[in-house]
Amino acid sequence: MSISAALLPEYDQEMANLRKTLERIPDDKFDYKPHPRSNSVSWMMNHLANIPSWITYTMSQDSLDIAPAGVQSVQQHPSSTTAGVLETLDKNVAAGRKALESASDQKFMEPWQLLKTGVVVLTLPRVAVVRSMVLNHMIHHRAQLTVYMRLNDIPVPGLYGPSADEQIF
Secondary structure (H helix, E strand, C coil), X not given: CCHXXXXXXXXXXXXXXXXXXXXXXXHHHCCCCCCCXXXXXXXXXXXXXXXXXXXXXXHHCCEEECCCCCCCCCCCCCCCCHHHHXXXXXXXXXXXXXXXXXXXXXXXXXXXXXXXCCEEEEEEEHHHHHHHXXXXXXXXXXXXXXXXXXXXXXXXXXXXCCCCCCCCC
Protein backbone atom coordinates (compact mmCIF):
# COMPACT_ATOMS: atom_id res chain seq x y z
CA MET A 1 0.00 0.00 0.00
CA SER A 2 1.29 3.46 -0.84
CA ILE A 3 1.82 6.15 1.79
CA SER A 4 -0.89 8.20 0.12
CA ALA A 5 -3.39 5.34 0.28
CA ALA A 6 -2.54 4.84 3.96
CA LEU A 7 -2.96 8.53 4.86
CA LEU A 8 -6.14 9.34 2.93
CA PRO A 9 -8.67 7.50 5.14
CA GLU A 10 -7.27 9.24 8.23
CA TYR A 11 -7.24 12.59 6.43
CA ASP A 12 -10.84 12.16 5.30
CA GLN A 13 -12.00 11.19 8.80
CA GLU A 14 -10.18 14.05 10.52
CA MET A 15 -11.38 16.63 8.00
CA ALA A 16 -14.98 15.41 8.34
CA ASN A 17 -14.68 15.68 12.12
CA LEU A 18 -13.20 19.16 11.77
CA ARG A 19 -16.09 20.30 9.57
CA LYS A 20 -18.61 18.76 11.98
CA THR A 21 -17.02 20.80 14.78
CA LEU A 22 -16.72 24.11 12.94
CA GLU A 23 -20.25 24.08 11.55
CA ARG A 24 -21.72 24.15 15.08
CA ILE A 25 -20.17 27.50 16.04
CA PRO A 26 -22.66 30.37 15.83
CA ASP A 27 -21.41 33.64 14.34
CA ASP A 28 -22.14 35.53 17.56
CA LYS A 29 -19.43 33.53 19.40
CA PHE A 30 -16.51 34.61 17.17
CA ASP A 31 -15.19 37.14 19.71
CA TYR A 32 -15.24 34.72 22.66
CA LYS A 33 -11.95 34.04 24.48
CA PRO A 34 -11.85 31.88 27.62
CA HIS A 35 -8.83 33.79 28.94
CA PRO A 36 -7.04 37.04 27.97
CA ARG A 37 -4.03 35.06 26.70
CA SER A 38 -6.23 32.65 24.71
CA ASN A 39 -7.00 33.02 21.04
CA SER A 40 -10.53 33.98 20.05
CA VAL A 41 -13.03 31.58 18.50
CA SER A 42 -12.60 33.53 15.25
CA TRP A 43 -8.82 33.06 15.27
CA MET A 44 -9.19 29.37 16.13
CA MET A 45 -11.78 28.69 13.42
CA ASN A 46 -9.88 30.53 10.69
CA HIS A 47 -6.62 28.85 11.70
CA LEU A 48 -8.27 25.43 11.58
CA ALA A 49 -9.78 26.16 8.16
CA ASN A 50 -6.33 27.03 6.81
CA ILE A 51 -4.32 24.14 8.28
CA PRO A 52 -5.26 21.69 5.44
CA SER A 53 -3.70 24.13 2.94
CA TRP A 54 -0.33 23.41 4.52
CA ILE A 55 -0.34 20.04 2.76
CA THR A 56 -0.24 21.82 -0.58
CA TYR A 57 2.81 23.85 0.53
CA THR A 58 4.48 20.78 1.97
CA MET A 59 4.07 18.69 -1.15
CA SER A 60 4.81 21.43 -3.71
CA GLN A 61 7.73 23.28 -2.09
CA ASP A 62 10.97 22.13 -0.47
CA SER A 63 10.60 24.65 2.35
CA LEU A 64 8.46 27.42 3.74
CA ASP A 65 9.78 30.55 5.42
CA ILE A 66 7.09 31.79 7.77
CA ALA A 67 8.85 35.15 8.27
CA PRO A 68 11.14 35.88 5.32
CA ALA A 69 13.64 38.65 6.05
CA GLY A 70 12.74 41.99 4.48
CA VAL A 71 9.38 40.76 3.20
CA GLN A 72 5.99 41.49 4.69
CA SER A 73 4.39 38.25 5.79
CA VAL A 74 1.38 36.95 3.92
CA GLN A 75 -1.77 38.57 5.23
CA GLN A 76 -4.64 36.23 5.94
CA HIS A 77 -8.16 37.42 5.29
CA PRO A 78 -10.12 35.75 8.06
CA SER A 79 -13.82 35.17 7.70
CA SER A 80 -16.20 36.61 10.26
CA THR A 81 -18.91 33.98 9.68
CA THR A 82 -19.15 30.25 10.08
CA ALA A 83 -20.30 29.98 6.46
CA GLY A 84 -17.16 31.79 5.30
CA VAL A 85 -14.91 29.61 7.45
CA LEU A 86 -16.55 26.47 6.05
CA GLU A 87 -16.06 27.74 2.49
CA THR A 88 -12.35 28.23 3.17
CA LEU A 89 -12.14 24.84 4.86
CA ASP A 90 -13.83 23.00 1.99
CA LYS A 91 -11.51 24.61 -0.56
CA ASN A 92 -8.40 23.80 1.47
CA VAL A 93 -9.49 20.24 2.29
CA ALA A 94 -10.06 19.49 -1.41
CA ALA A 95 -6.68 20.94 -2.40
CA GLY A 96 -4.92 19.09 0.42
CA ARG A 97 -6.57 15.81 -0.55
CA LYS A 98 -5.52 16.29 -4.18
CA ALA A 99 -1.93 16.94 -3.09
CA LEU A 100 -1.94 13.77 -0.98
CA GLU A 101 -3.50 11.65 -3.73
CA SER A 102 -0.95 12.69 -6.32
CA ALA A 103 2.18 12.33 -4.18
CA SER A 104 4.52 9.40 -4.71
CA ASP A 105 6.09 7.48 -1.84
CA GLN A 106 9.43 8.95 -2.88
CA LYS A 107 8.02 12.49 -2.56
CA PHE A 108 6.65 11.72 0.92
CA MET A 109 10.12 10.59 2.06
CA GLU A 110 11.95 13.69 0.78
CA PRO A 111 13.03 16.22 3.41
CA TRP A 112 11.04 19.41 3.90
CA GLN A 113 12.12 22.44 5.91
CA LEU A 114 10.31 25.07 7.93
CA LEU A 115 12.27 28.30 8.20
CA LYS A 116 11.85 31.56 10.08
CA THR A 117 13.79 34.53 8.71
CA GLY A 118 15.97 32.13 6.74
CA VAL A 119 16.87 30.03 9.79
CA VAL A 120 15.89 26.36 9.68
CA VAL A 121 13.41 25.59 12.44
CA LEU A 122 12.91 21.94 11.49
CA THR A 123 13.66 19.41 8.79
CA LEU A 124 11.44 16.36 8.46
CA PRO A 125 10.35 13.95 5.74
CA ARG A 126 7.18 15.28 4.11
CA VAL A 127 5.12 12.40 5.51
CA ALA A 128 6.12 13.43 9.04
CA VAL A 129 5.16 17.03 8.28
CA VAL A 130 1.71 15.91 7.11
CA ARG A 131 1.19 13.82 10.26
CA SER A 132 2.64 16.23 12.84
CA MET A 133 2.37 19.76 11.47
CA VAL A 134 -0.97 19.22 9.72
CA LEU A 135 -3.05 16.38 11.19
CA ASN A 136 -1.80 16.40 14.79
CA HIS A 137 -1.66 20.21 14.86
CA MET A 138 -5.24 20.39 13.58
CA ILE A 139 -6.43 17.83 16.16
CA HIS A 140 -4.77 19.88 18.94
CA HIS A 141 -6.58 23.09 17.96
CA ARG A 142 -9.86 21.29 17.29
CA ALA A 143 -9.69 19.95 20.85
CA GLN A 144 -9.17 23.48 22.15
CA LEU A 145 -12.21 24.60 20.19
CA THR A 146 -14.35 21.84 21.71
CA VAL A 147 -13.46 23.22 25.17
CA TYR A 148 -14.58 26.67 23.99
CA MET A 149 -17.80 25.01 22.79
CA ARG A 150 -18.42 23.36 26.16
CA LEU A 151 -17.83 26.68 27.96
CA ASN A 152 -20.47 28.29 25.71
CA ASP A 153 -23.06 25.49 25.96
CA ILE A 154 -22.59 24.60 22.29
CA PRO A 155 -23.15 20.83 21.83
CA VAL A 156 -19.83 19.08 21.27
CA PRO A 157 -19.91 16.57 18.42
CA GLY A 158 -18.82 13.00 18.88
CA LEU A 159 -15.48 12.71 17.11
CA TYR A 160 -14.19 9.25 17.96
CA GLY A 161 -17.40 7.96 19.46
CA PRO A 162 -20.33 9.66 21.16
CA SER A 163 -19.81 12.86 23.15
CA ALA A 164 -21.69 13.77 26.32
CA ASP A 165 -24.04 15.69 24.02
CA GLU A 166 -24.63 12.80 21.61
CA GLN A 167 -25.25 9.76 23.78
CA ILE A 168 -26.39 6.92 21.58
CA PHE A 169 -26.20 4.08 24.10
